[in-house]
Amino acid sequence: MSDHEGVDWFDQAPCGLVSTSLDGVIVAANPAFVSWTGYRAEDLCGRSFASLLDPGSLLFFDTRHTQLLHLRGQVEEVALTLRKADGERMPVLINAVRDASAGFDRIAVFNATERVRHERDLLEAKRLAEASERRVRILQDVSTAFDVTATDEDVAQSFAEVAAEAFAAREAAVLLWQPDGSLALMGGSDPLHANDIPVPALWSATEVTVVQARDQQSPFPELASAMRAARLVSLTVTPLIGDGAHLGVLVCFFAARTELDDHDLELQQAxxxxxxxxLTRVRLQRRLAFLALHDQLTGVGNRQLLQSAIDDAIAESTATGRPLAVMFLDIDDFKSINDAFGHAAGDQVLVALAERLSASLRATDVVGRMGGDEFVALCADTDVAAAEQVAERVLELCREPIVVPSGVISASVSVGIDVYRPGLDGVRNAPQMLMHADAAMYDSKRGGKDRFTLSEPA
Known part of the structure; x- marks a missing residue:
């Protein structure tokens, strides 16, 4: 190759080419390298190549690169960072060979800016993917961890804890709308008592909203003031919307974090x-479980719930030795009410009497509808005298007139009572007690109705 061709190759190479003395002083640099570094060619010649490196690269260059070049005579794909004339840093890869006979080191320098950027993008993508996968796993775990026994508080507490961990928040809270139109803290912790701050535009938003405490133009000045007092710099409000209705909000409180990128906001929205x-699923499960054990018309327990509750009460009564009463109630002349006022009015009578029966008993007692116009009341820890008092109260409440669109109905009930006295009576089960109470109720019917009768001790 001629000298002319050699000069062309050196000057026109698409990479940086540098020749240095064996002690690392630059003796020649091609235009590409000169252009990349921003120095003039005459400023480069005579200075050490190492002086162009940033501190981290200089340490590696002195302790590793130079030794390898001396021992092996060459190095390949060494990653370094050059400091350009304007102070900007430029990542490069270098290959070097030592020509000891000529007294020179030949260095090829490749601009690695795009490669480093690509690698960083890959690493960031991997980090985000791993973070997303971890968060998705957390979400999957938390969303499948609830069964029919879960309460709104259980769901709210779990999601508040997940949010605080996932977004590195100081605290997180779940506030849910109540029937009276107020927001109530159901899970997590709320350092601001934010539910007391009237910001309807924030609580009814449909997208994640970020509030900065130091924002002088904040549309929520009262909230921003409360945040400053609580030493919070920012918060996010994520709406909870199910079946088109606002269920509440998830609030994350940050003591140091002011910047949240689109990825963070998307994750909060998710x-x-x-x-x-x-929350919607758990509420539906609870509703379905309730319907499976309750009468759809009156809302009291159904036959299945009653039989299970009576068996449980008998077992408890047997274990404690305390008495138990079961009352069987039937509406007097209910067919006549339906015939005279219509079935819709008859349904209103059933609902009204179910409410009155429930009102006449303790909160721990169980009321159920066996079917048609028959009801049952289960009263734990109730002896004969107490059962008679309850029956008198039931009869009195049921006698009160019931107003329906087509008139006023005067209804009454006949009541039969069976009392189980552990140690005195033989062991009972639910069907037996219901049968005895039912038989006593028919004795009340035959005795003139609107009265109660105790079953004969077994």
Whole structure:
């Protein structure tokens, strides 16, 4: 190759080419390298190559690169960072060979800016993917961890804890709308008592909202003031929306974090959707479980719930030795009420008497509808005298007139009572007690109605 061709190759190479003395002083640099570094060619020649490196690269260059070049005569793909004339840093890869006979080191320098940027992008993508996977796993775990026994508080507490961990928040809270139109703290902790701050535009938002405490133009000045007093710099409010209705909000409180990127906000929105879906599902499960054990017309327990509750009460009564009463009630002349006022009015009578029966008993007692116009009341820790007092109260309440659209109905009930006295009576089960109470109720019917009768001791 001619000298002319050699000069062309050196000057026109698309990478940086540098020749240095064996002690690392630059003796020649091609235009590409000169252009990349921003120095003039005459400023480069005579200075050490190492002086162009940033501190981290200089340490590696002195302790590793130089030794390898001396021992092996060459190095390949060494990653370094050059400091350009303007102070900007430029990542490079270098290959070097030592020509000891000529007294030179030949260095090829490749601009690695795009490669480093690509690697960083890959690492960031991997980090985000791993973080997303971890968060998705957390969401999956928390959203499937609830069964029919879960309460709104259980769901709210779990999602508040997940939010605080996932977004590195100082605290997190789940506030849910109540029937009276107020927001109530149901899970987590709320350092601001934010539910007391009237910001309807914030609580009814449909997207994640970020509030900065130092924002002088904040649309929520009262909230921003409360945040400053609580040493909070920012908070996010994520709406909880299920079946088109606002269920509440998830609030994350930050003591140091002021910047949240789109990825953070998307994850918060996803967490809000997950919380909303979980809350809706758990509420539906509770509703279905309730319907499976309750009468749809009156809302009191059904036959299945009654029989289970009576068996449980008998077992408890046997264990404690305390008495138990079961009352069987039937509406007097209910067919005549239906015939005279219509079935809709008859349904109103059933609902009214179910409410009155429930009102006449303790909160721990169980009221149920066996079917048609028959009701049952289960009263634990109730002896004969107490059962008679309860029956008198039931009869009195049921006698009160019931107003329906087509008139006023005067209804009454006949009551039969069976009392189980552990140690005195033989062991009972639910069907036996219901049968005895039912038989006593028919004795009341035959005795003139609107009265109660005790079953004969077994």
């Amino acid at each position: 967490l809000g959707r997950q919380a909303s879906q979980t």
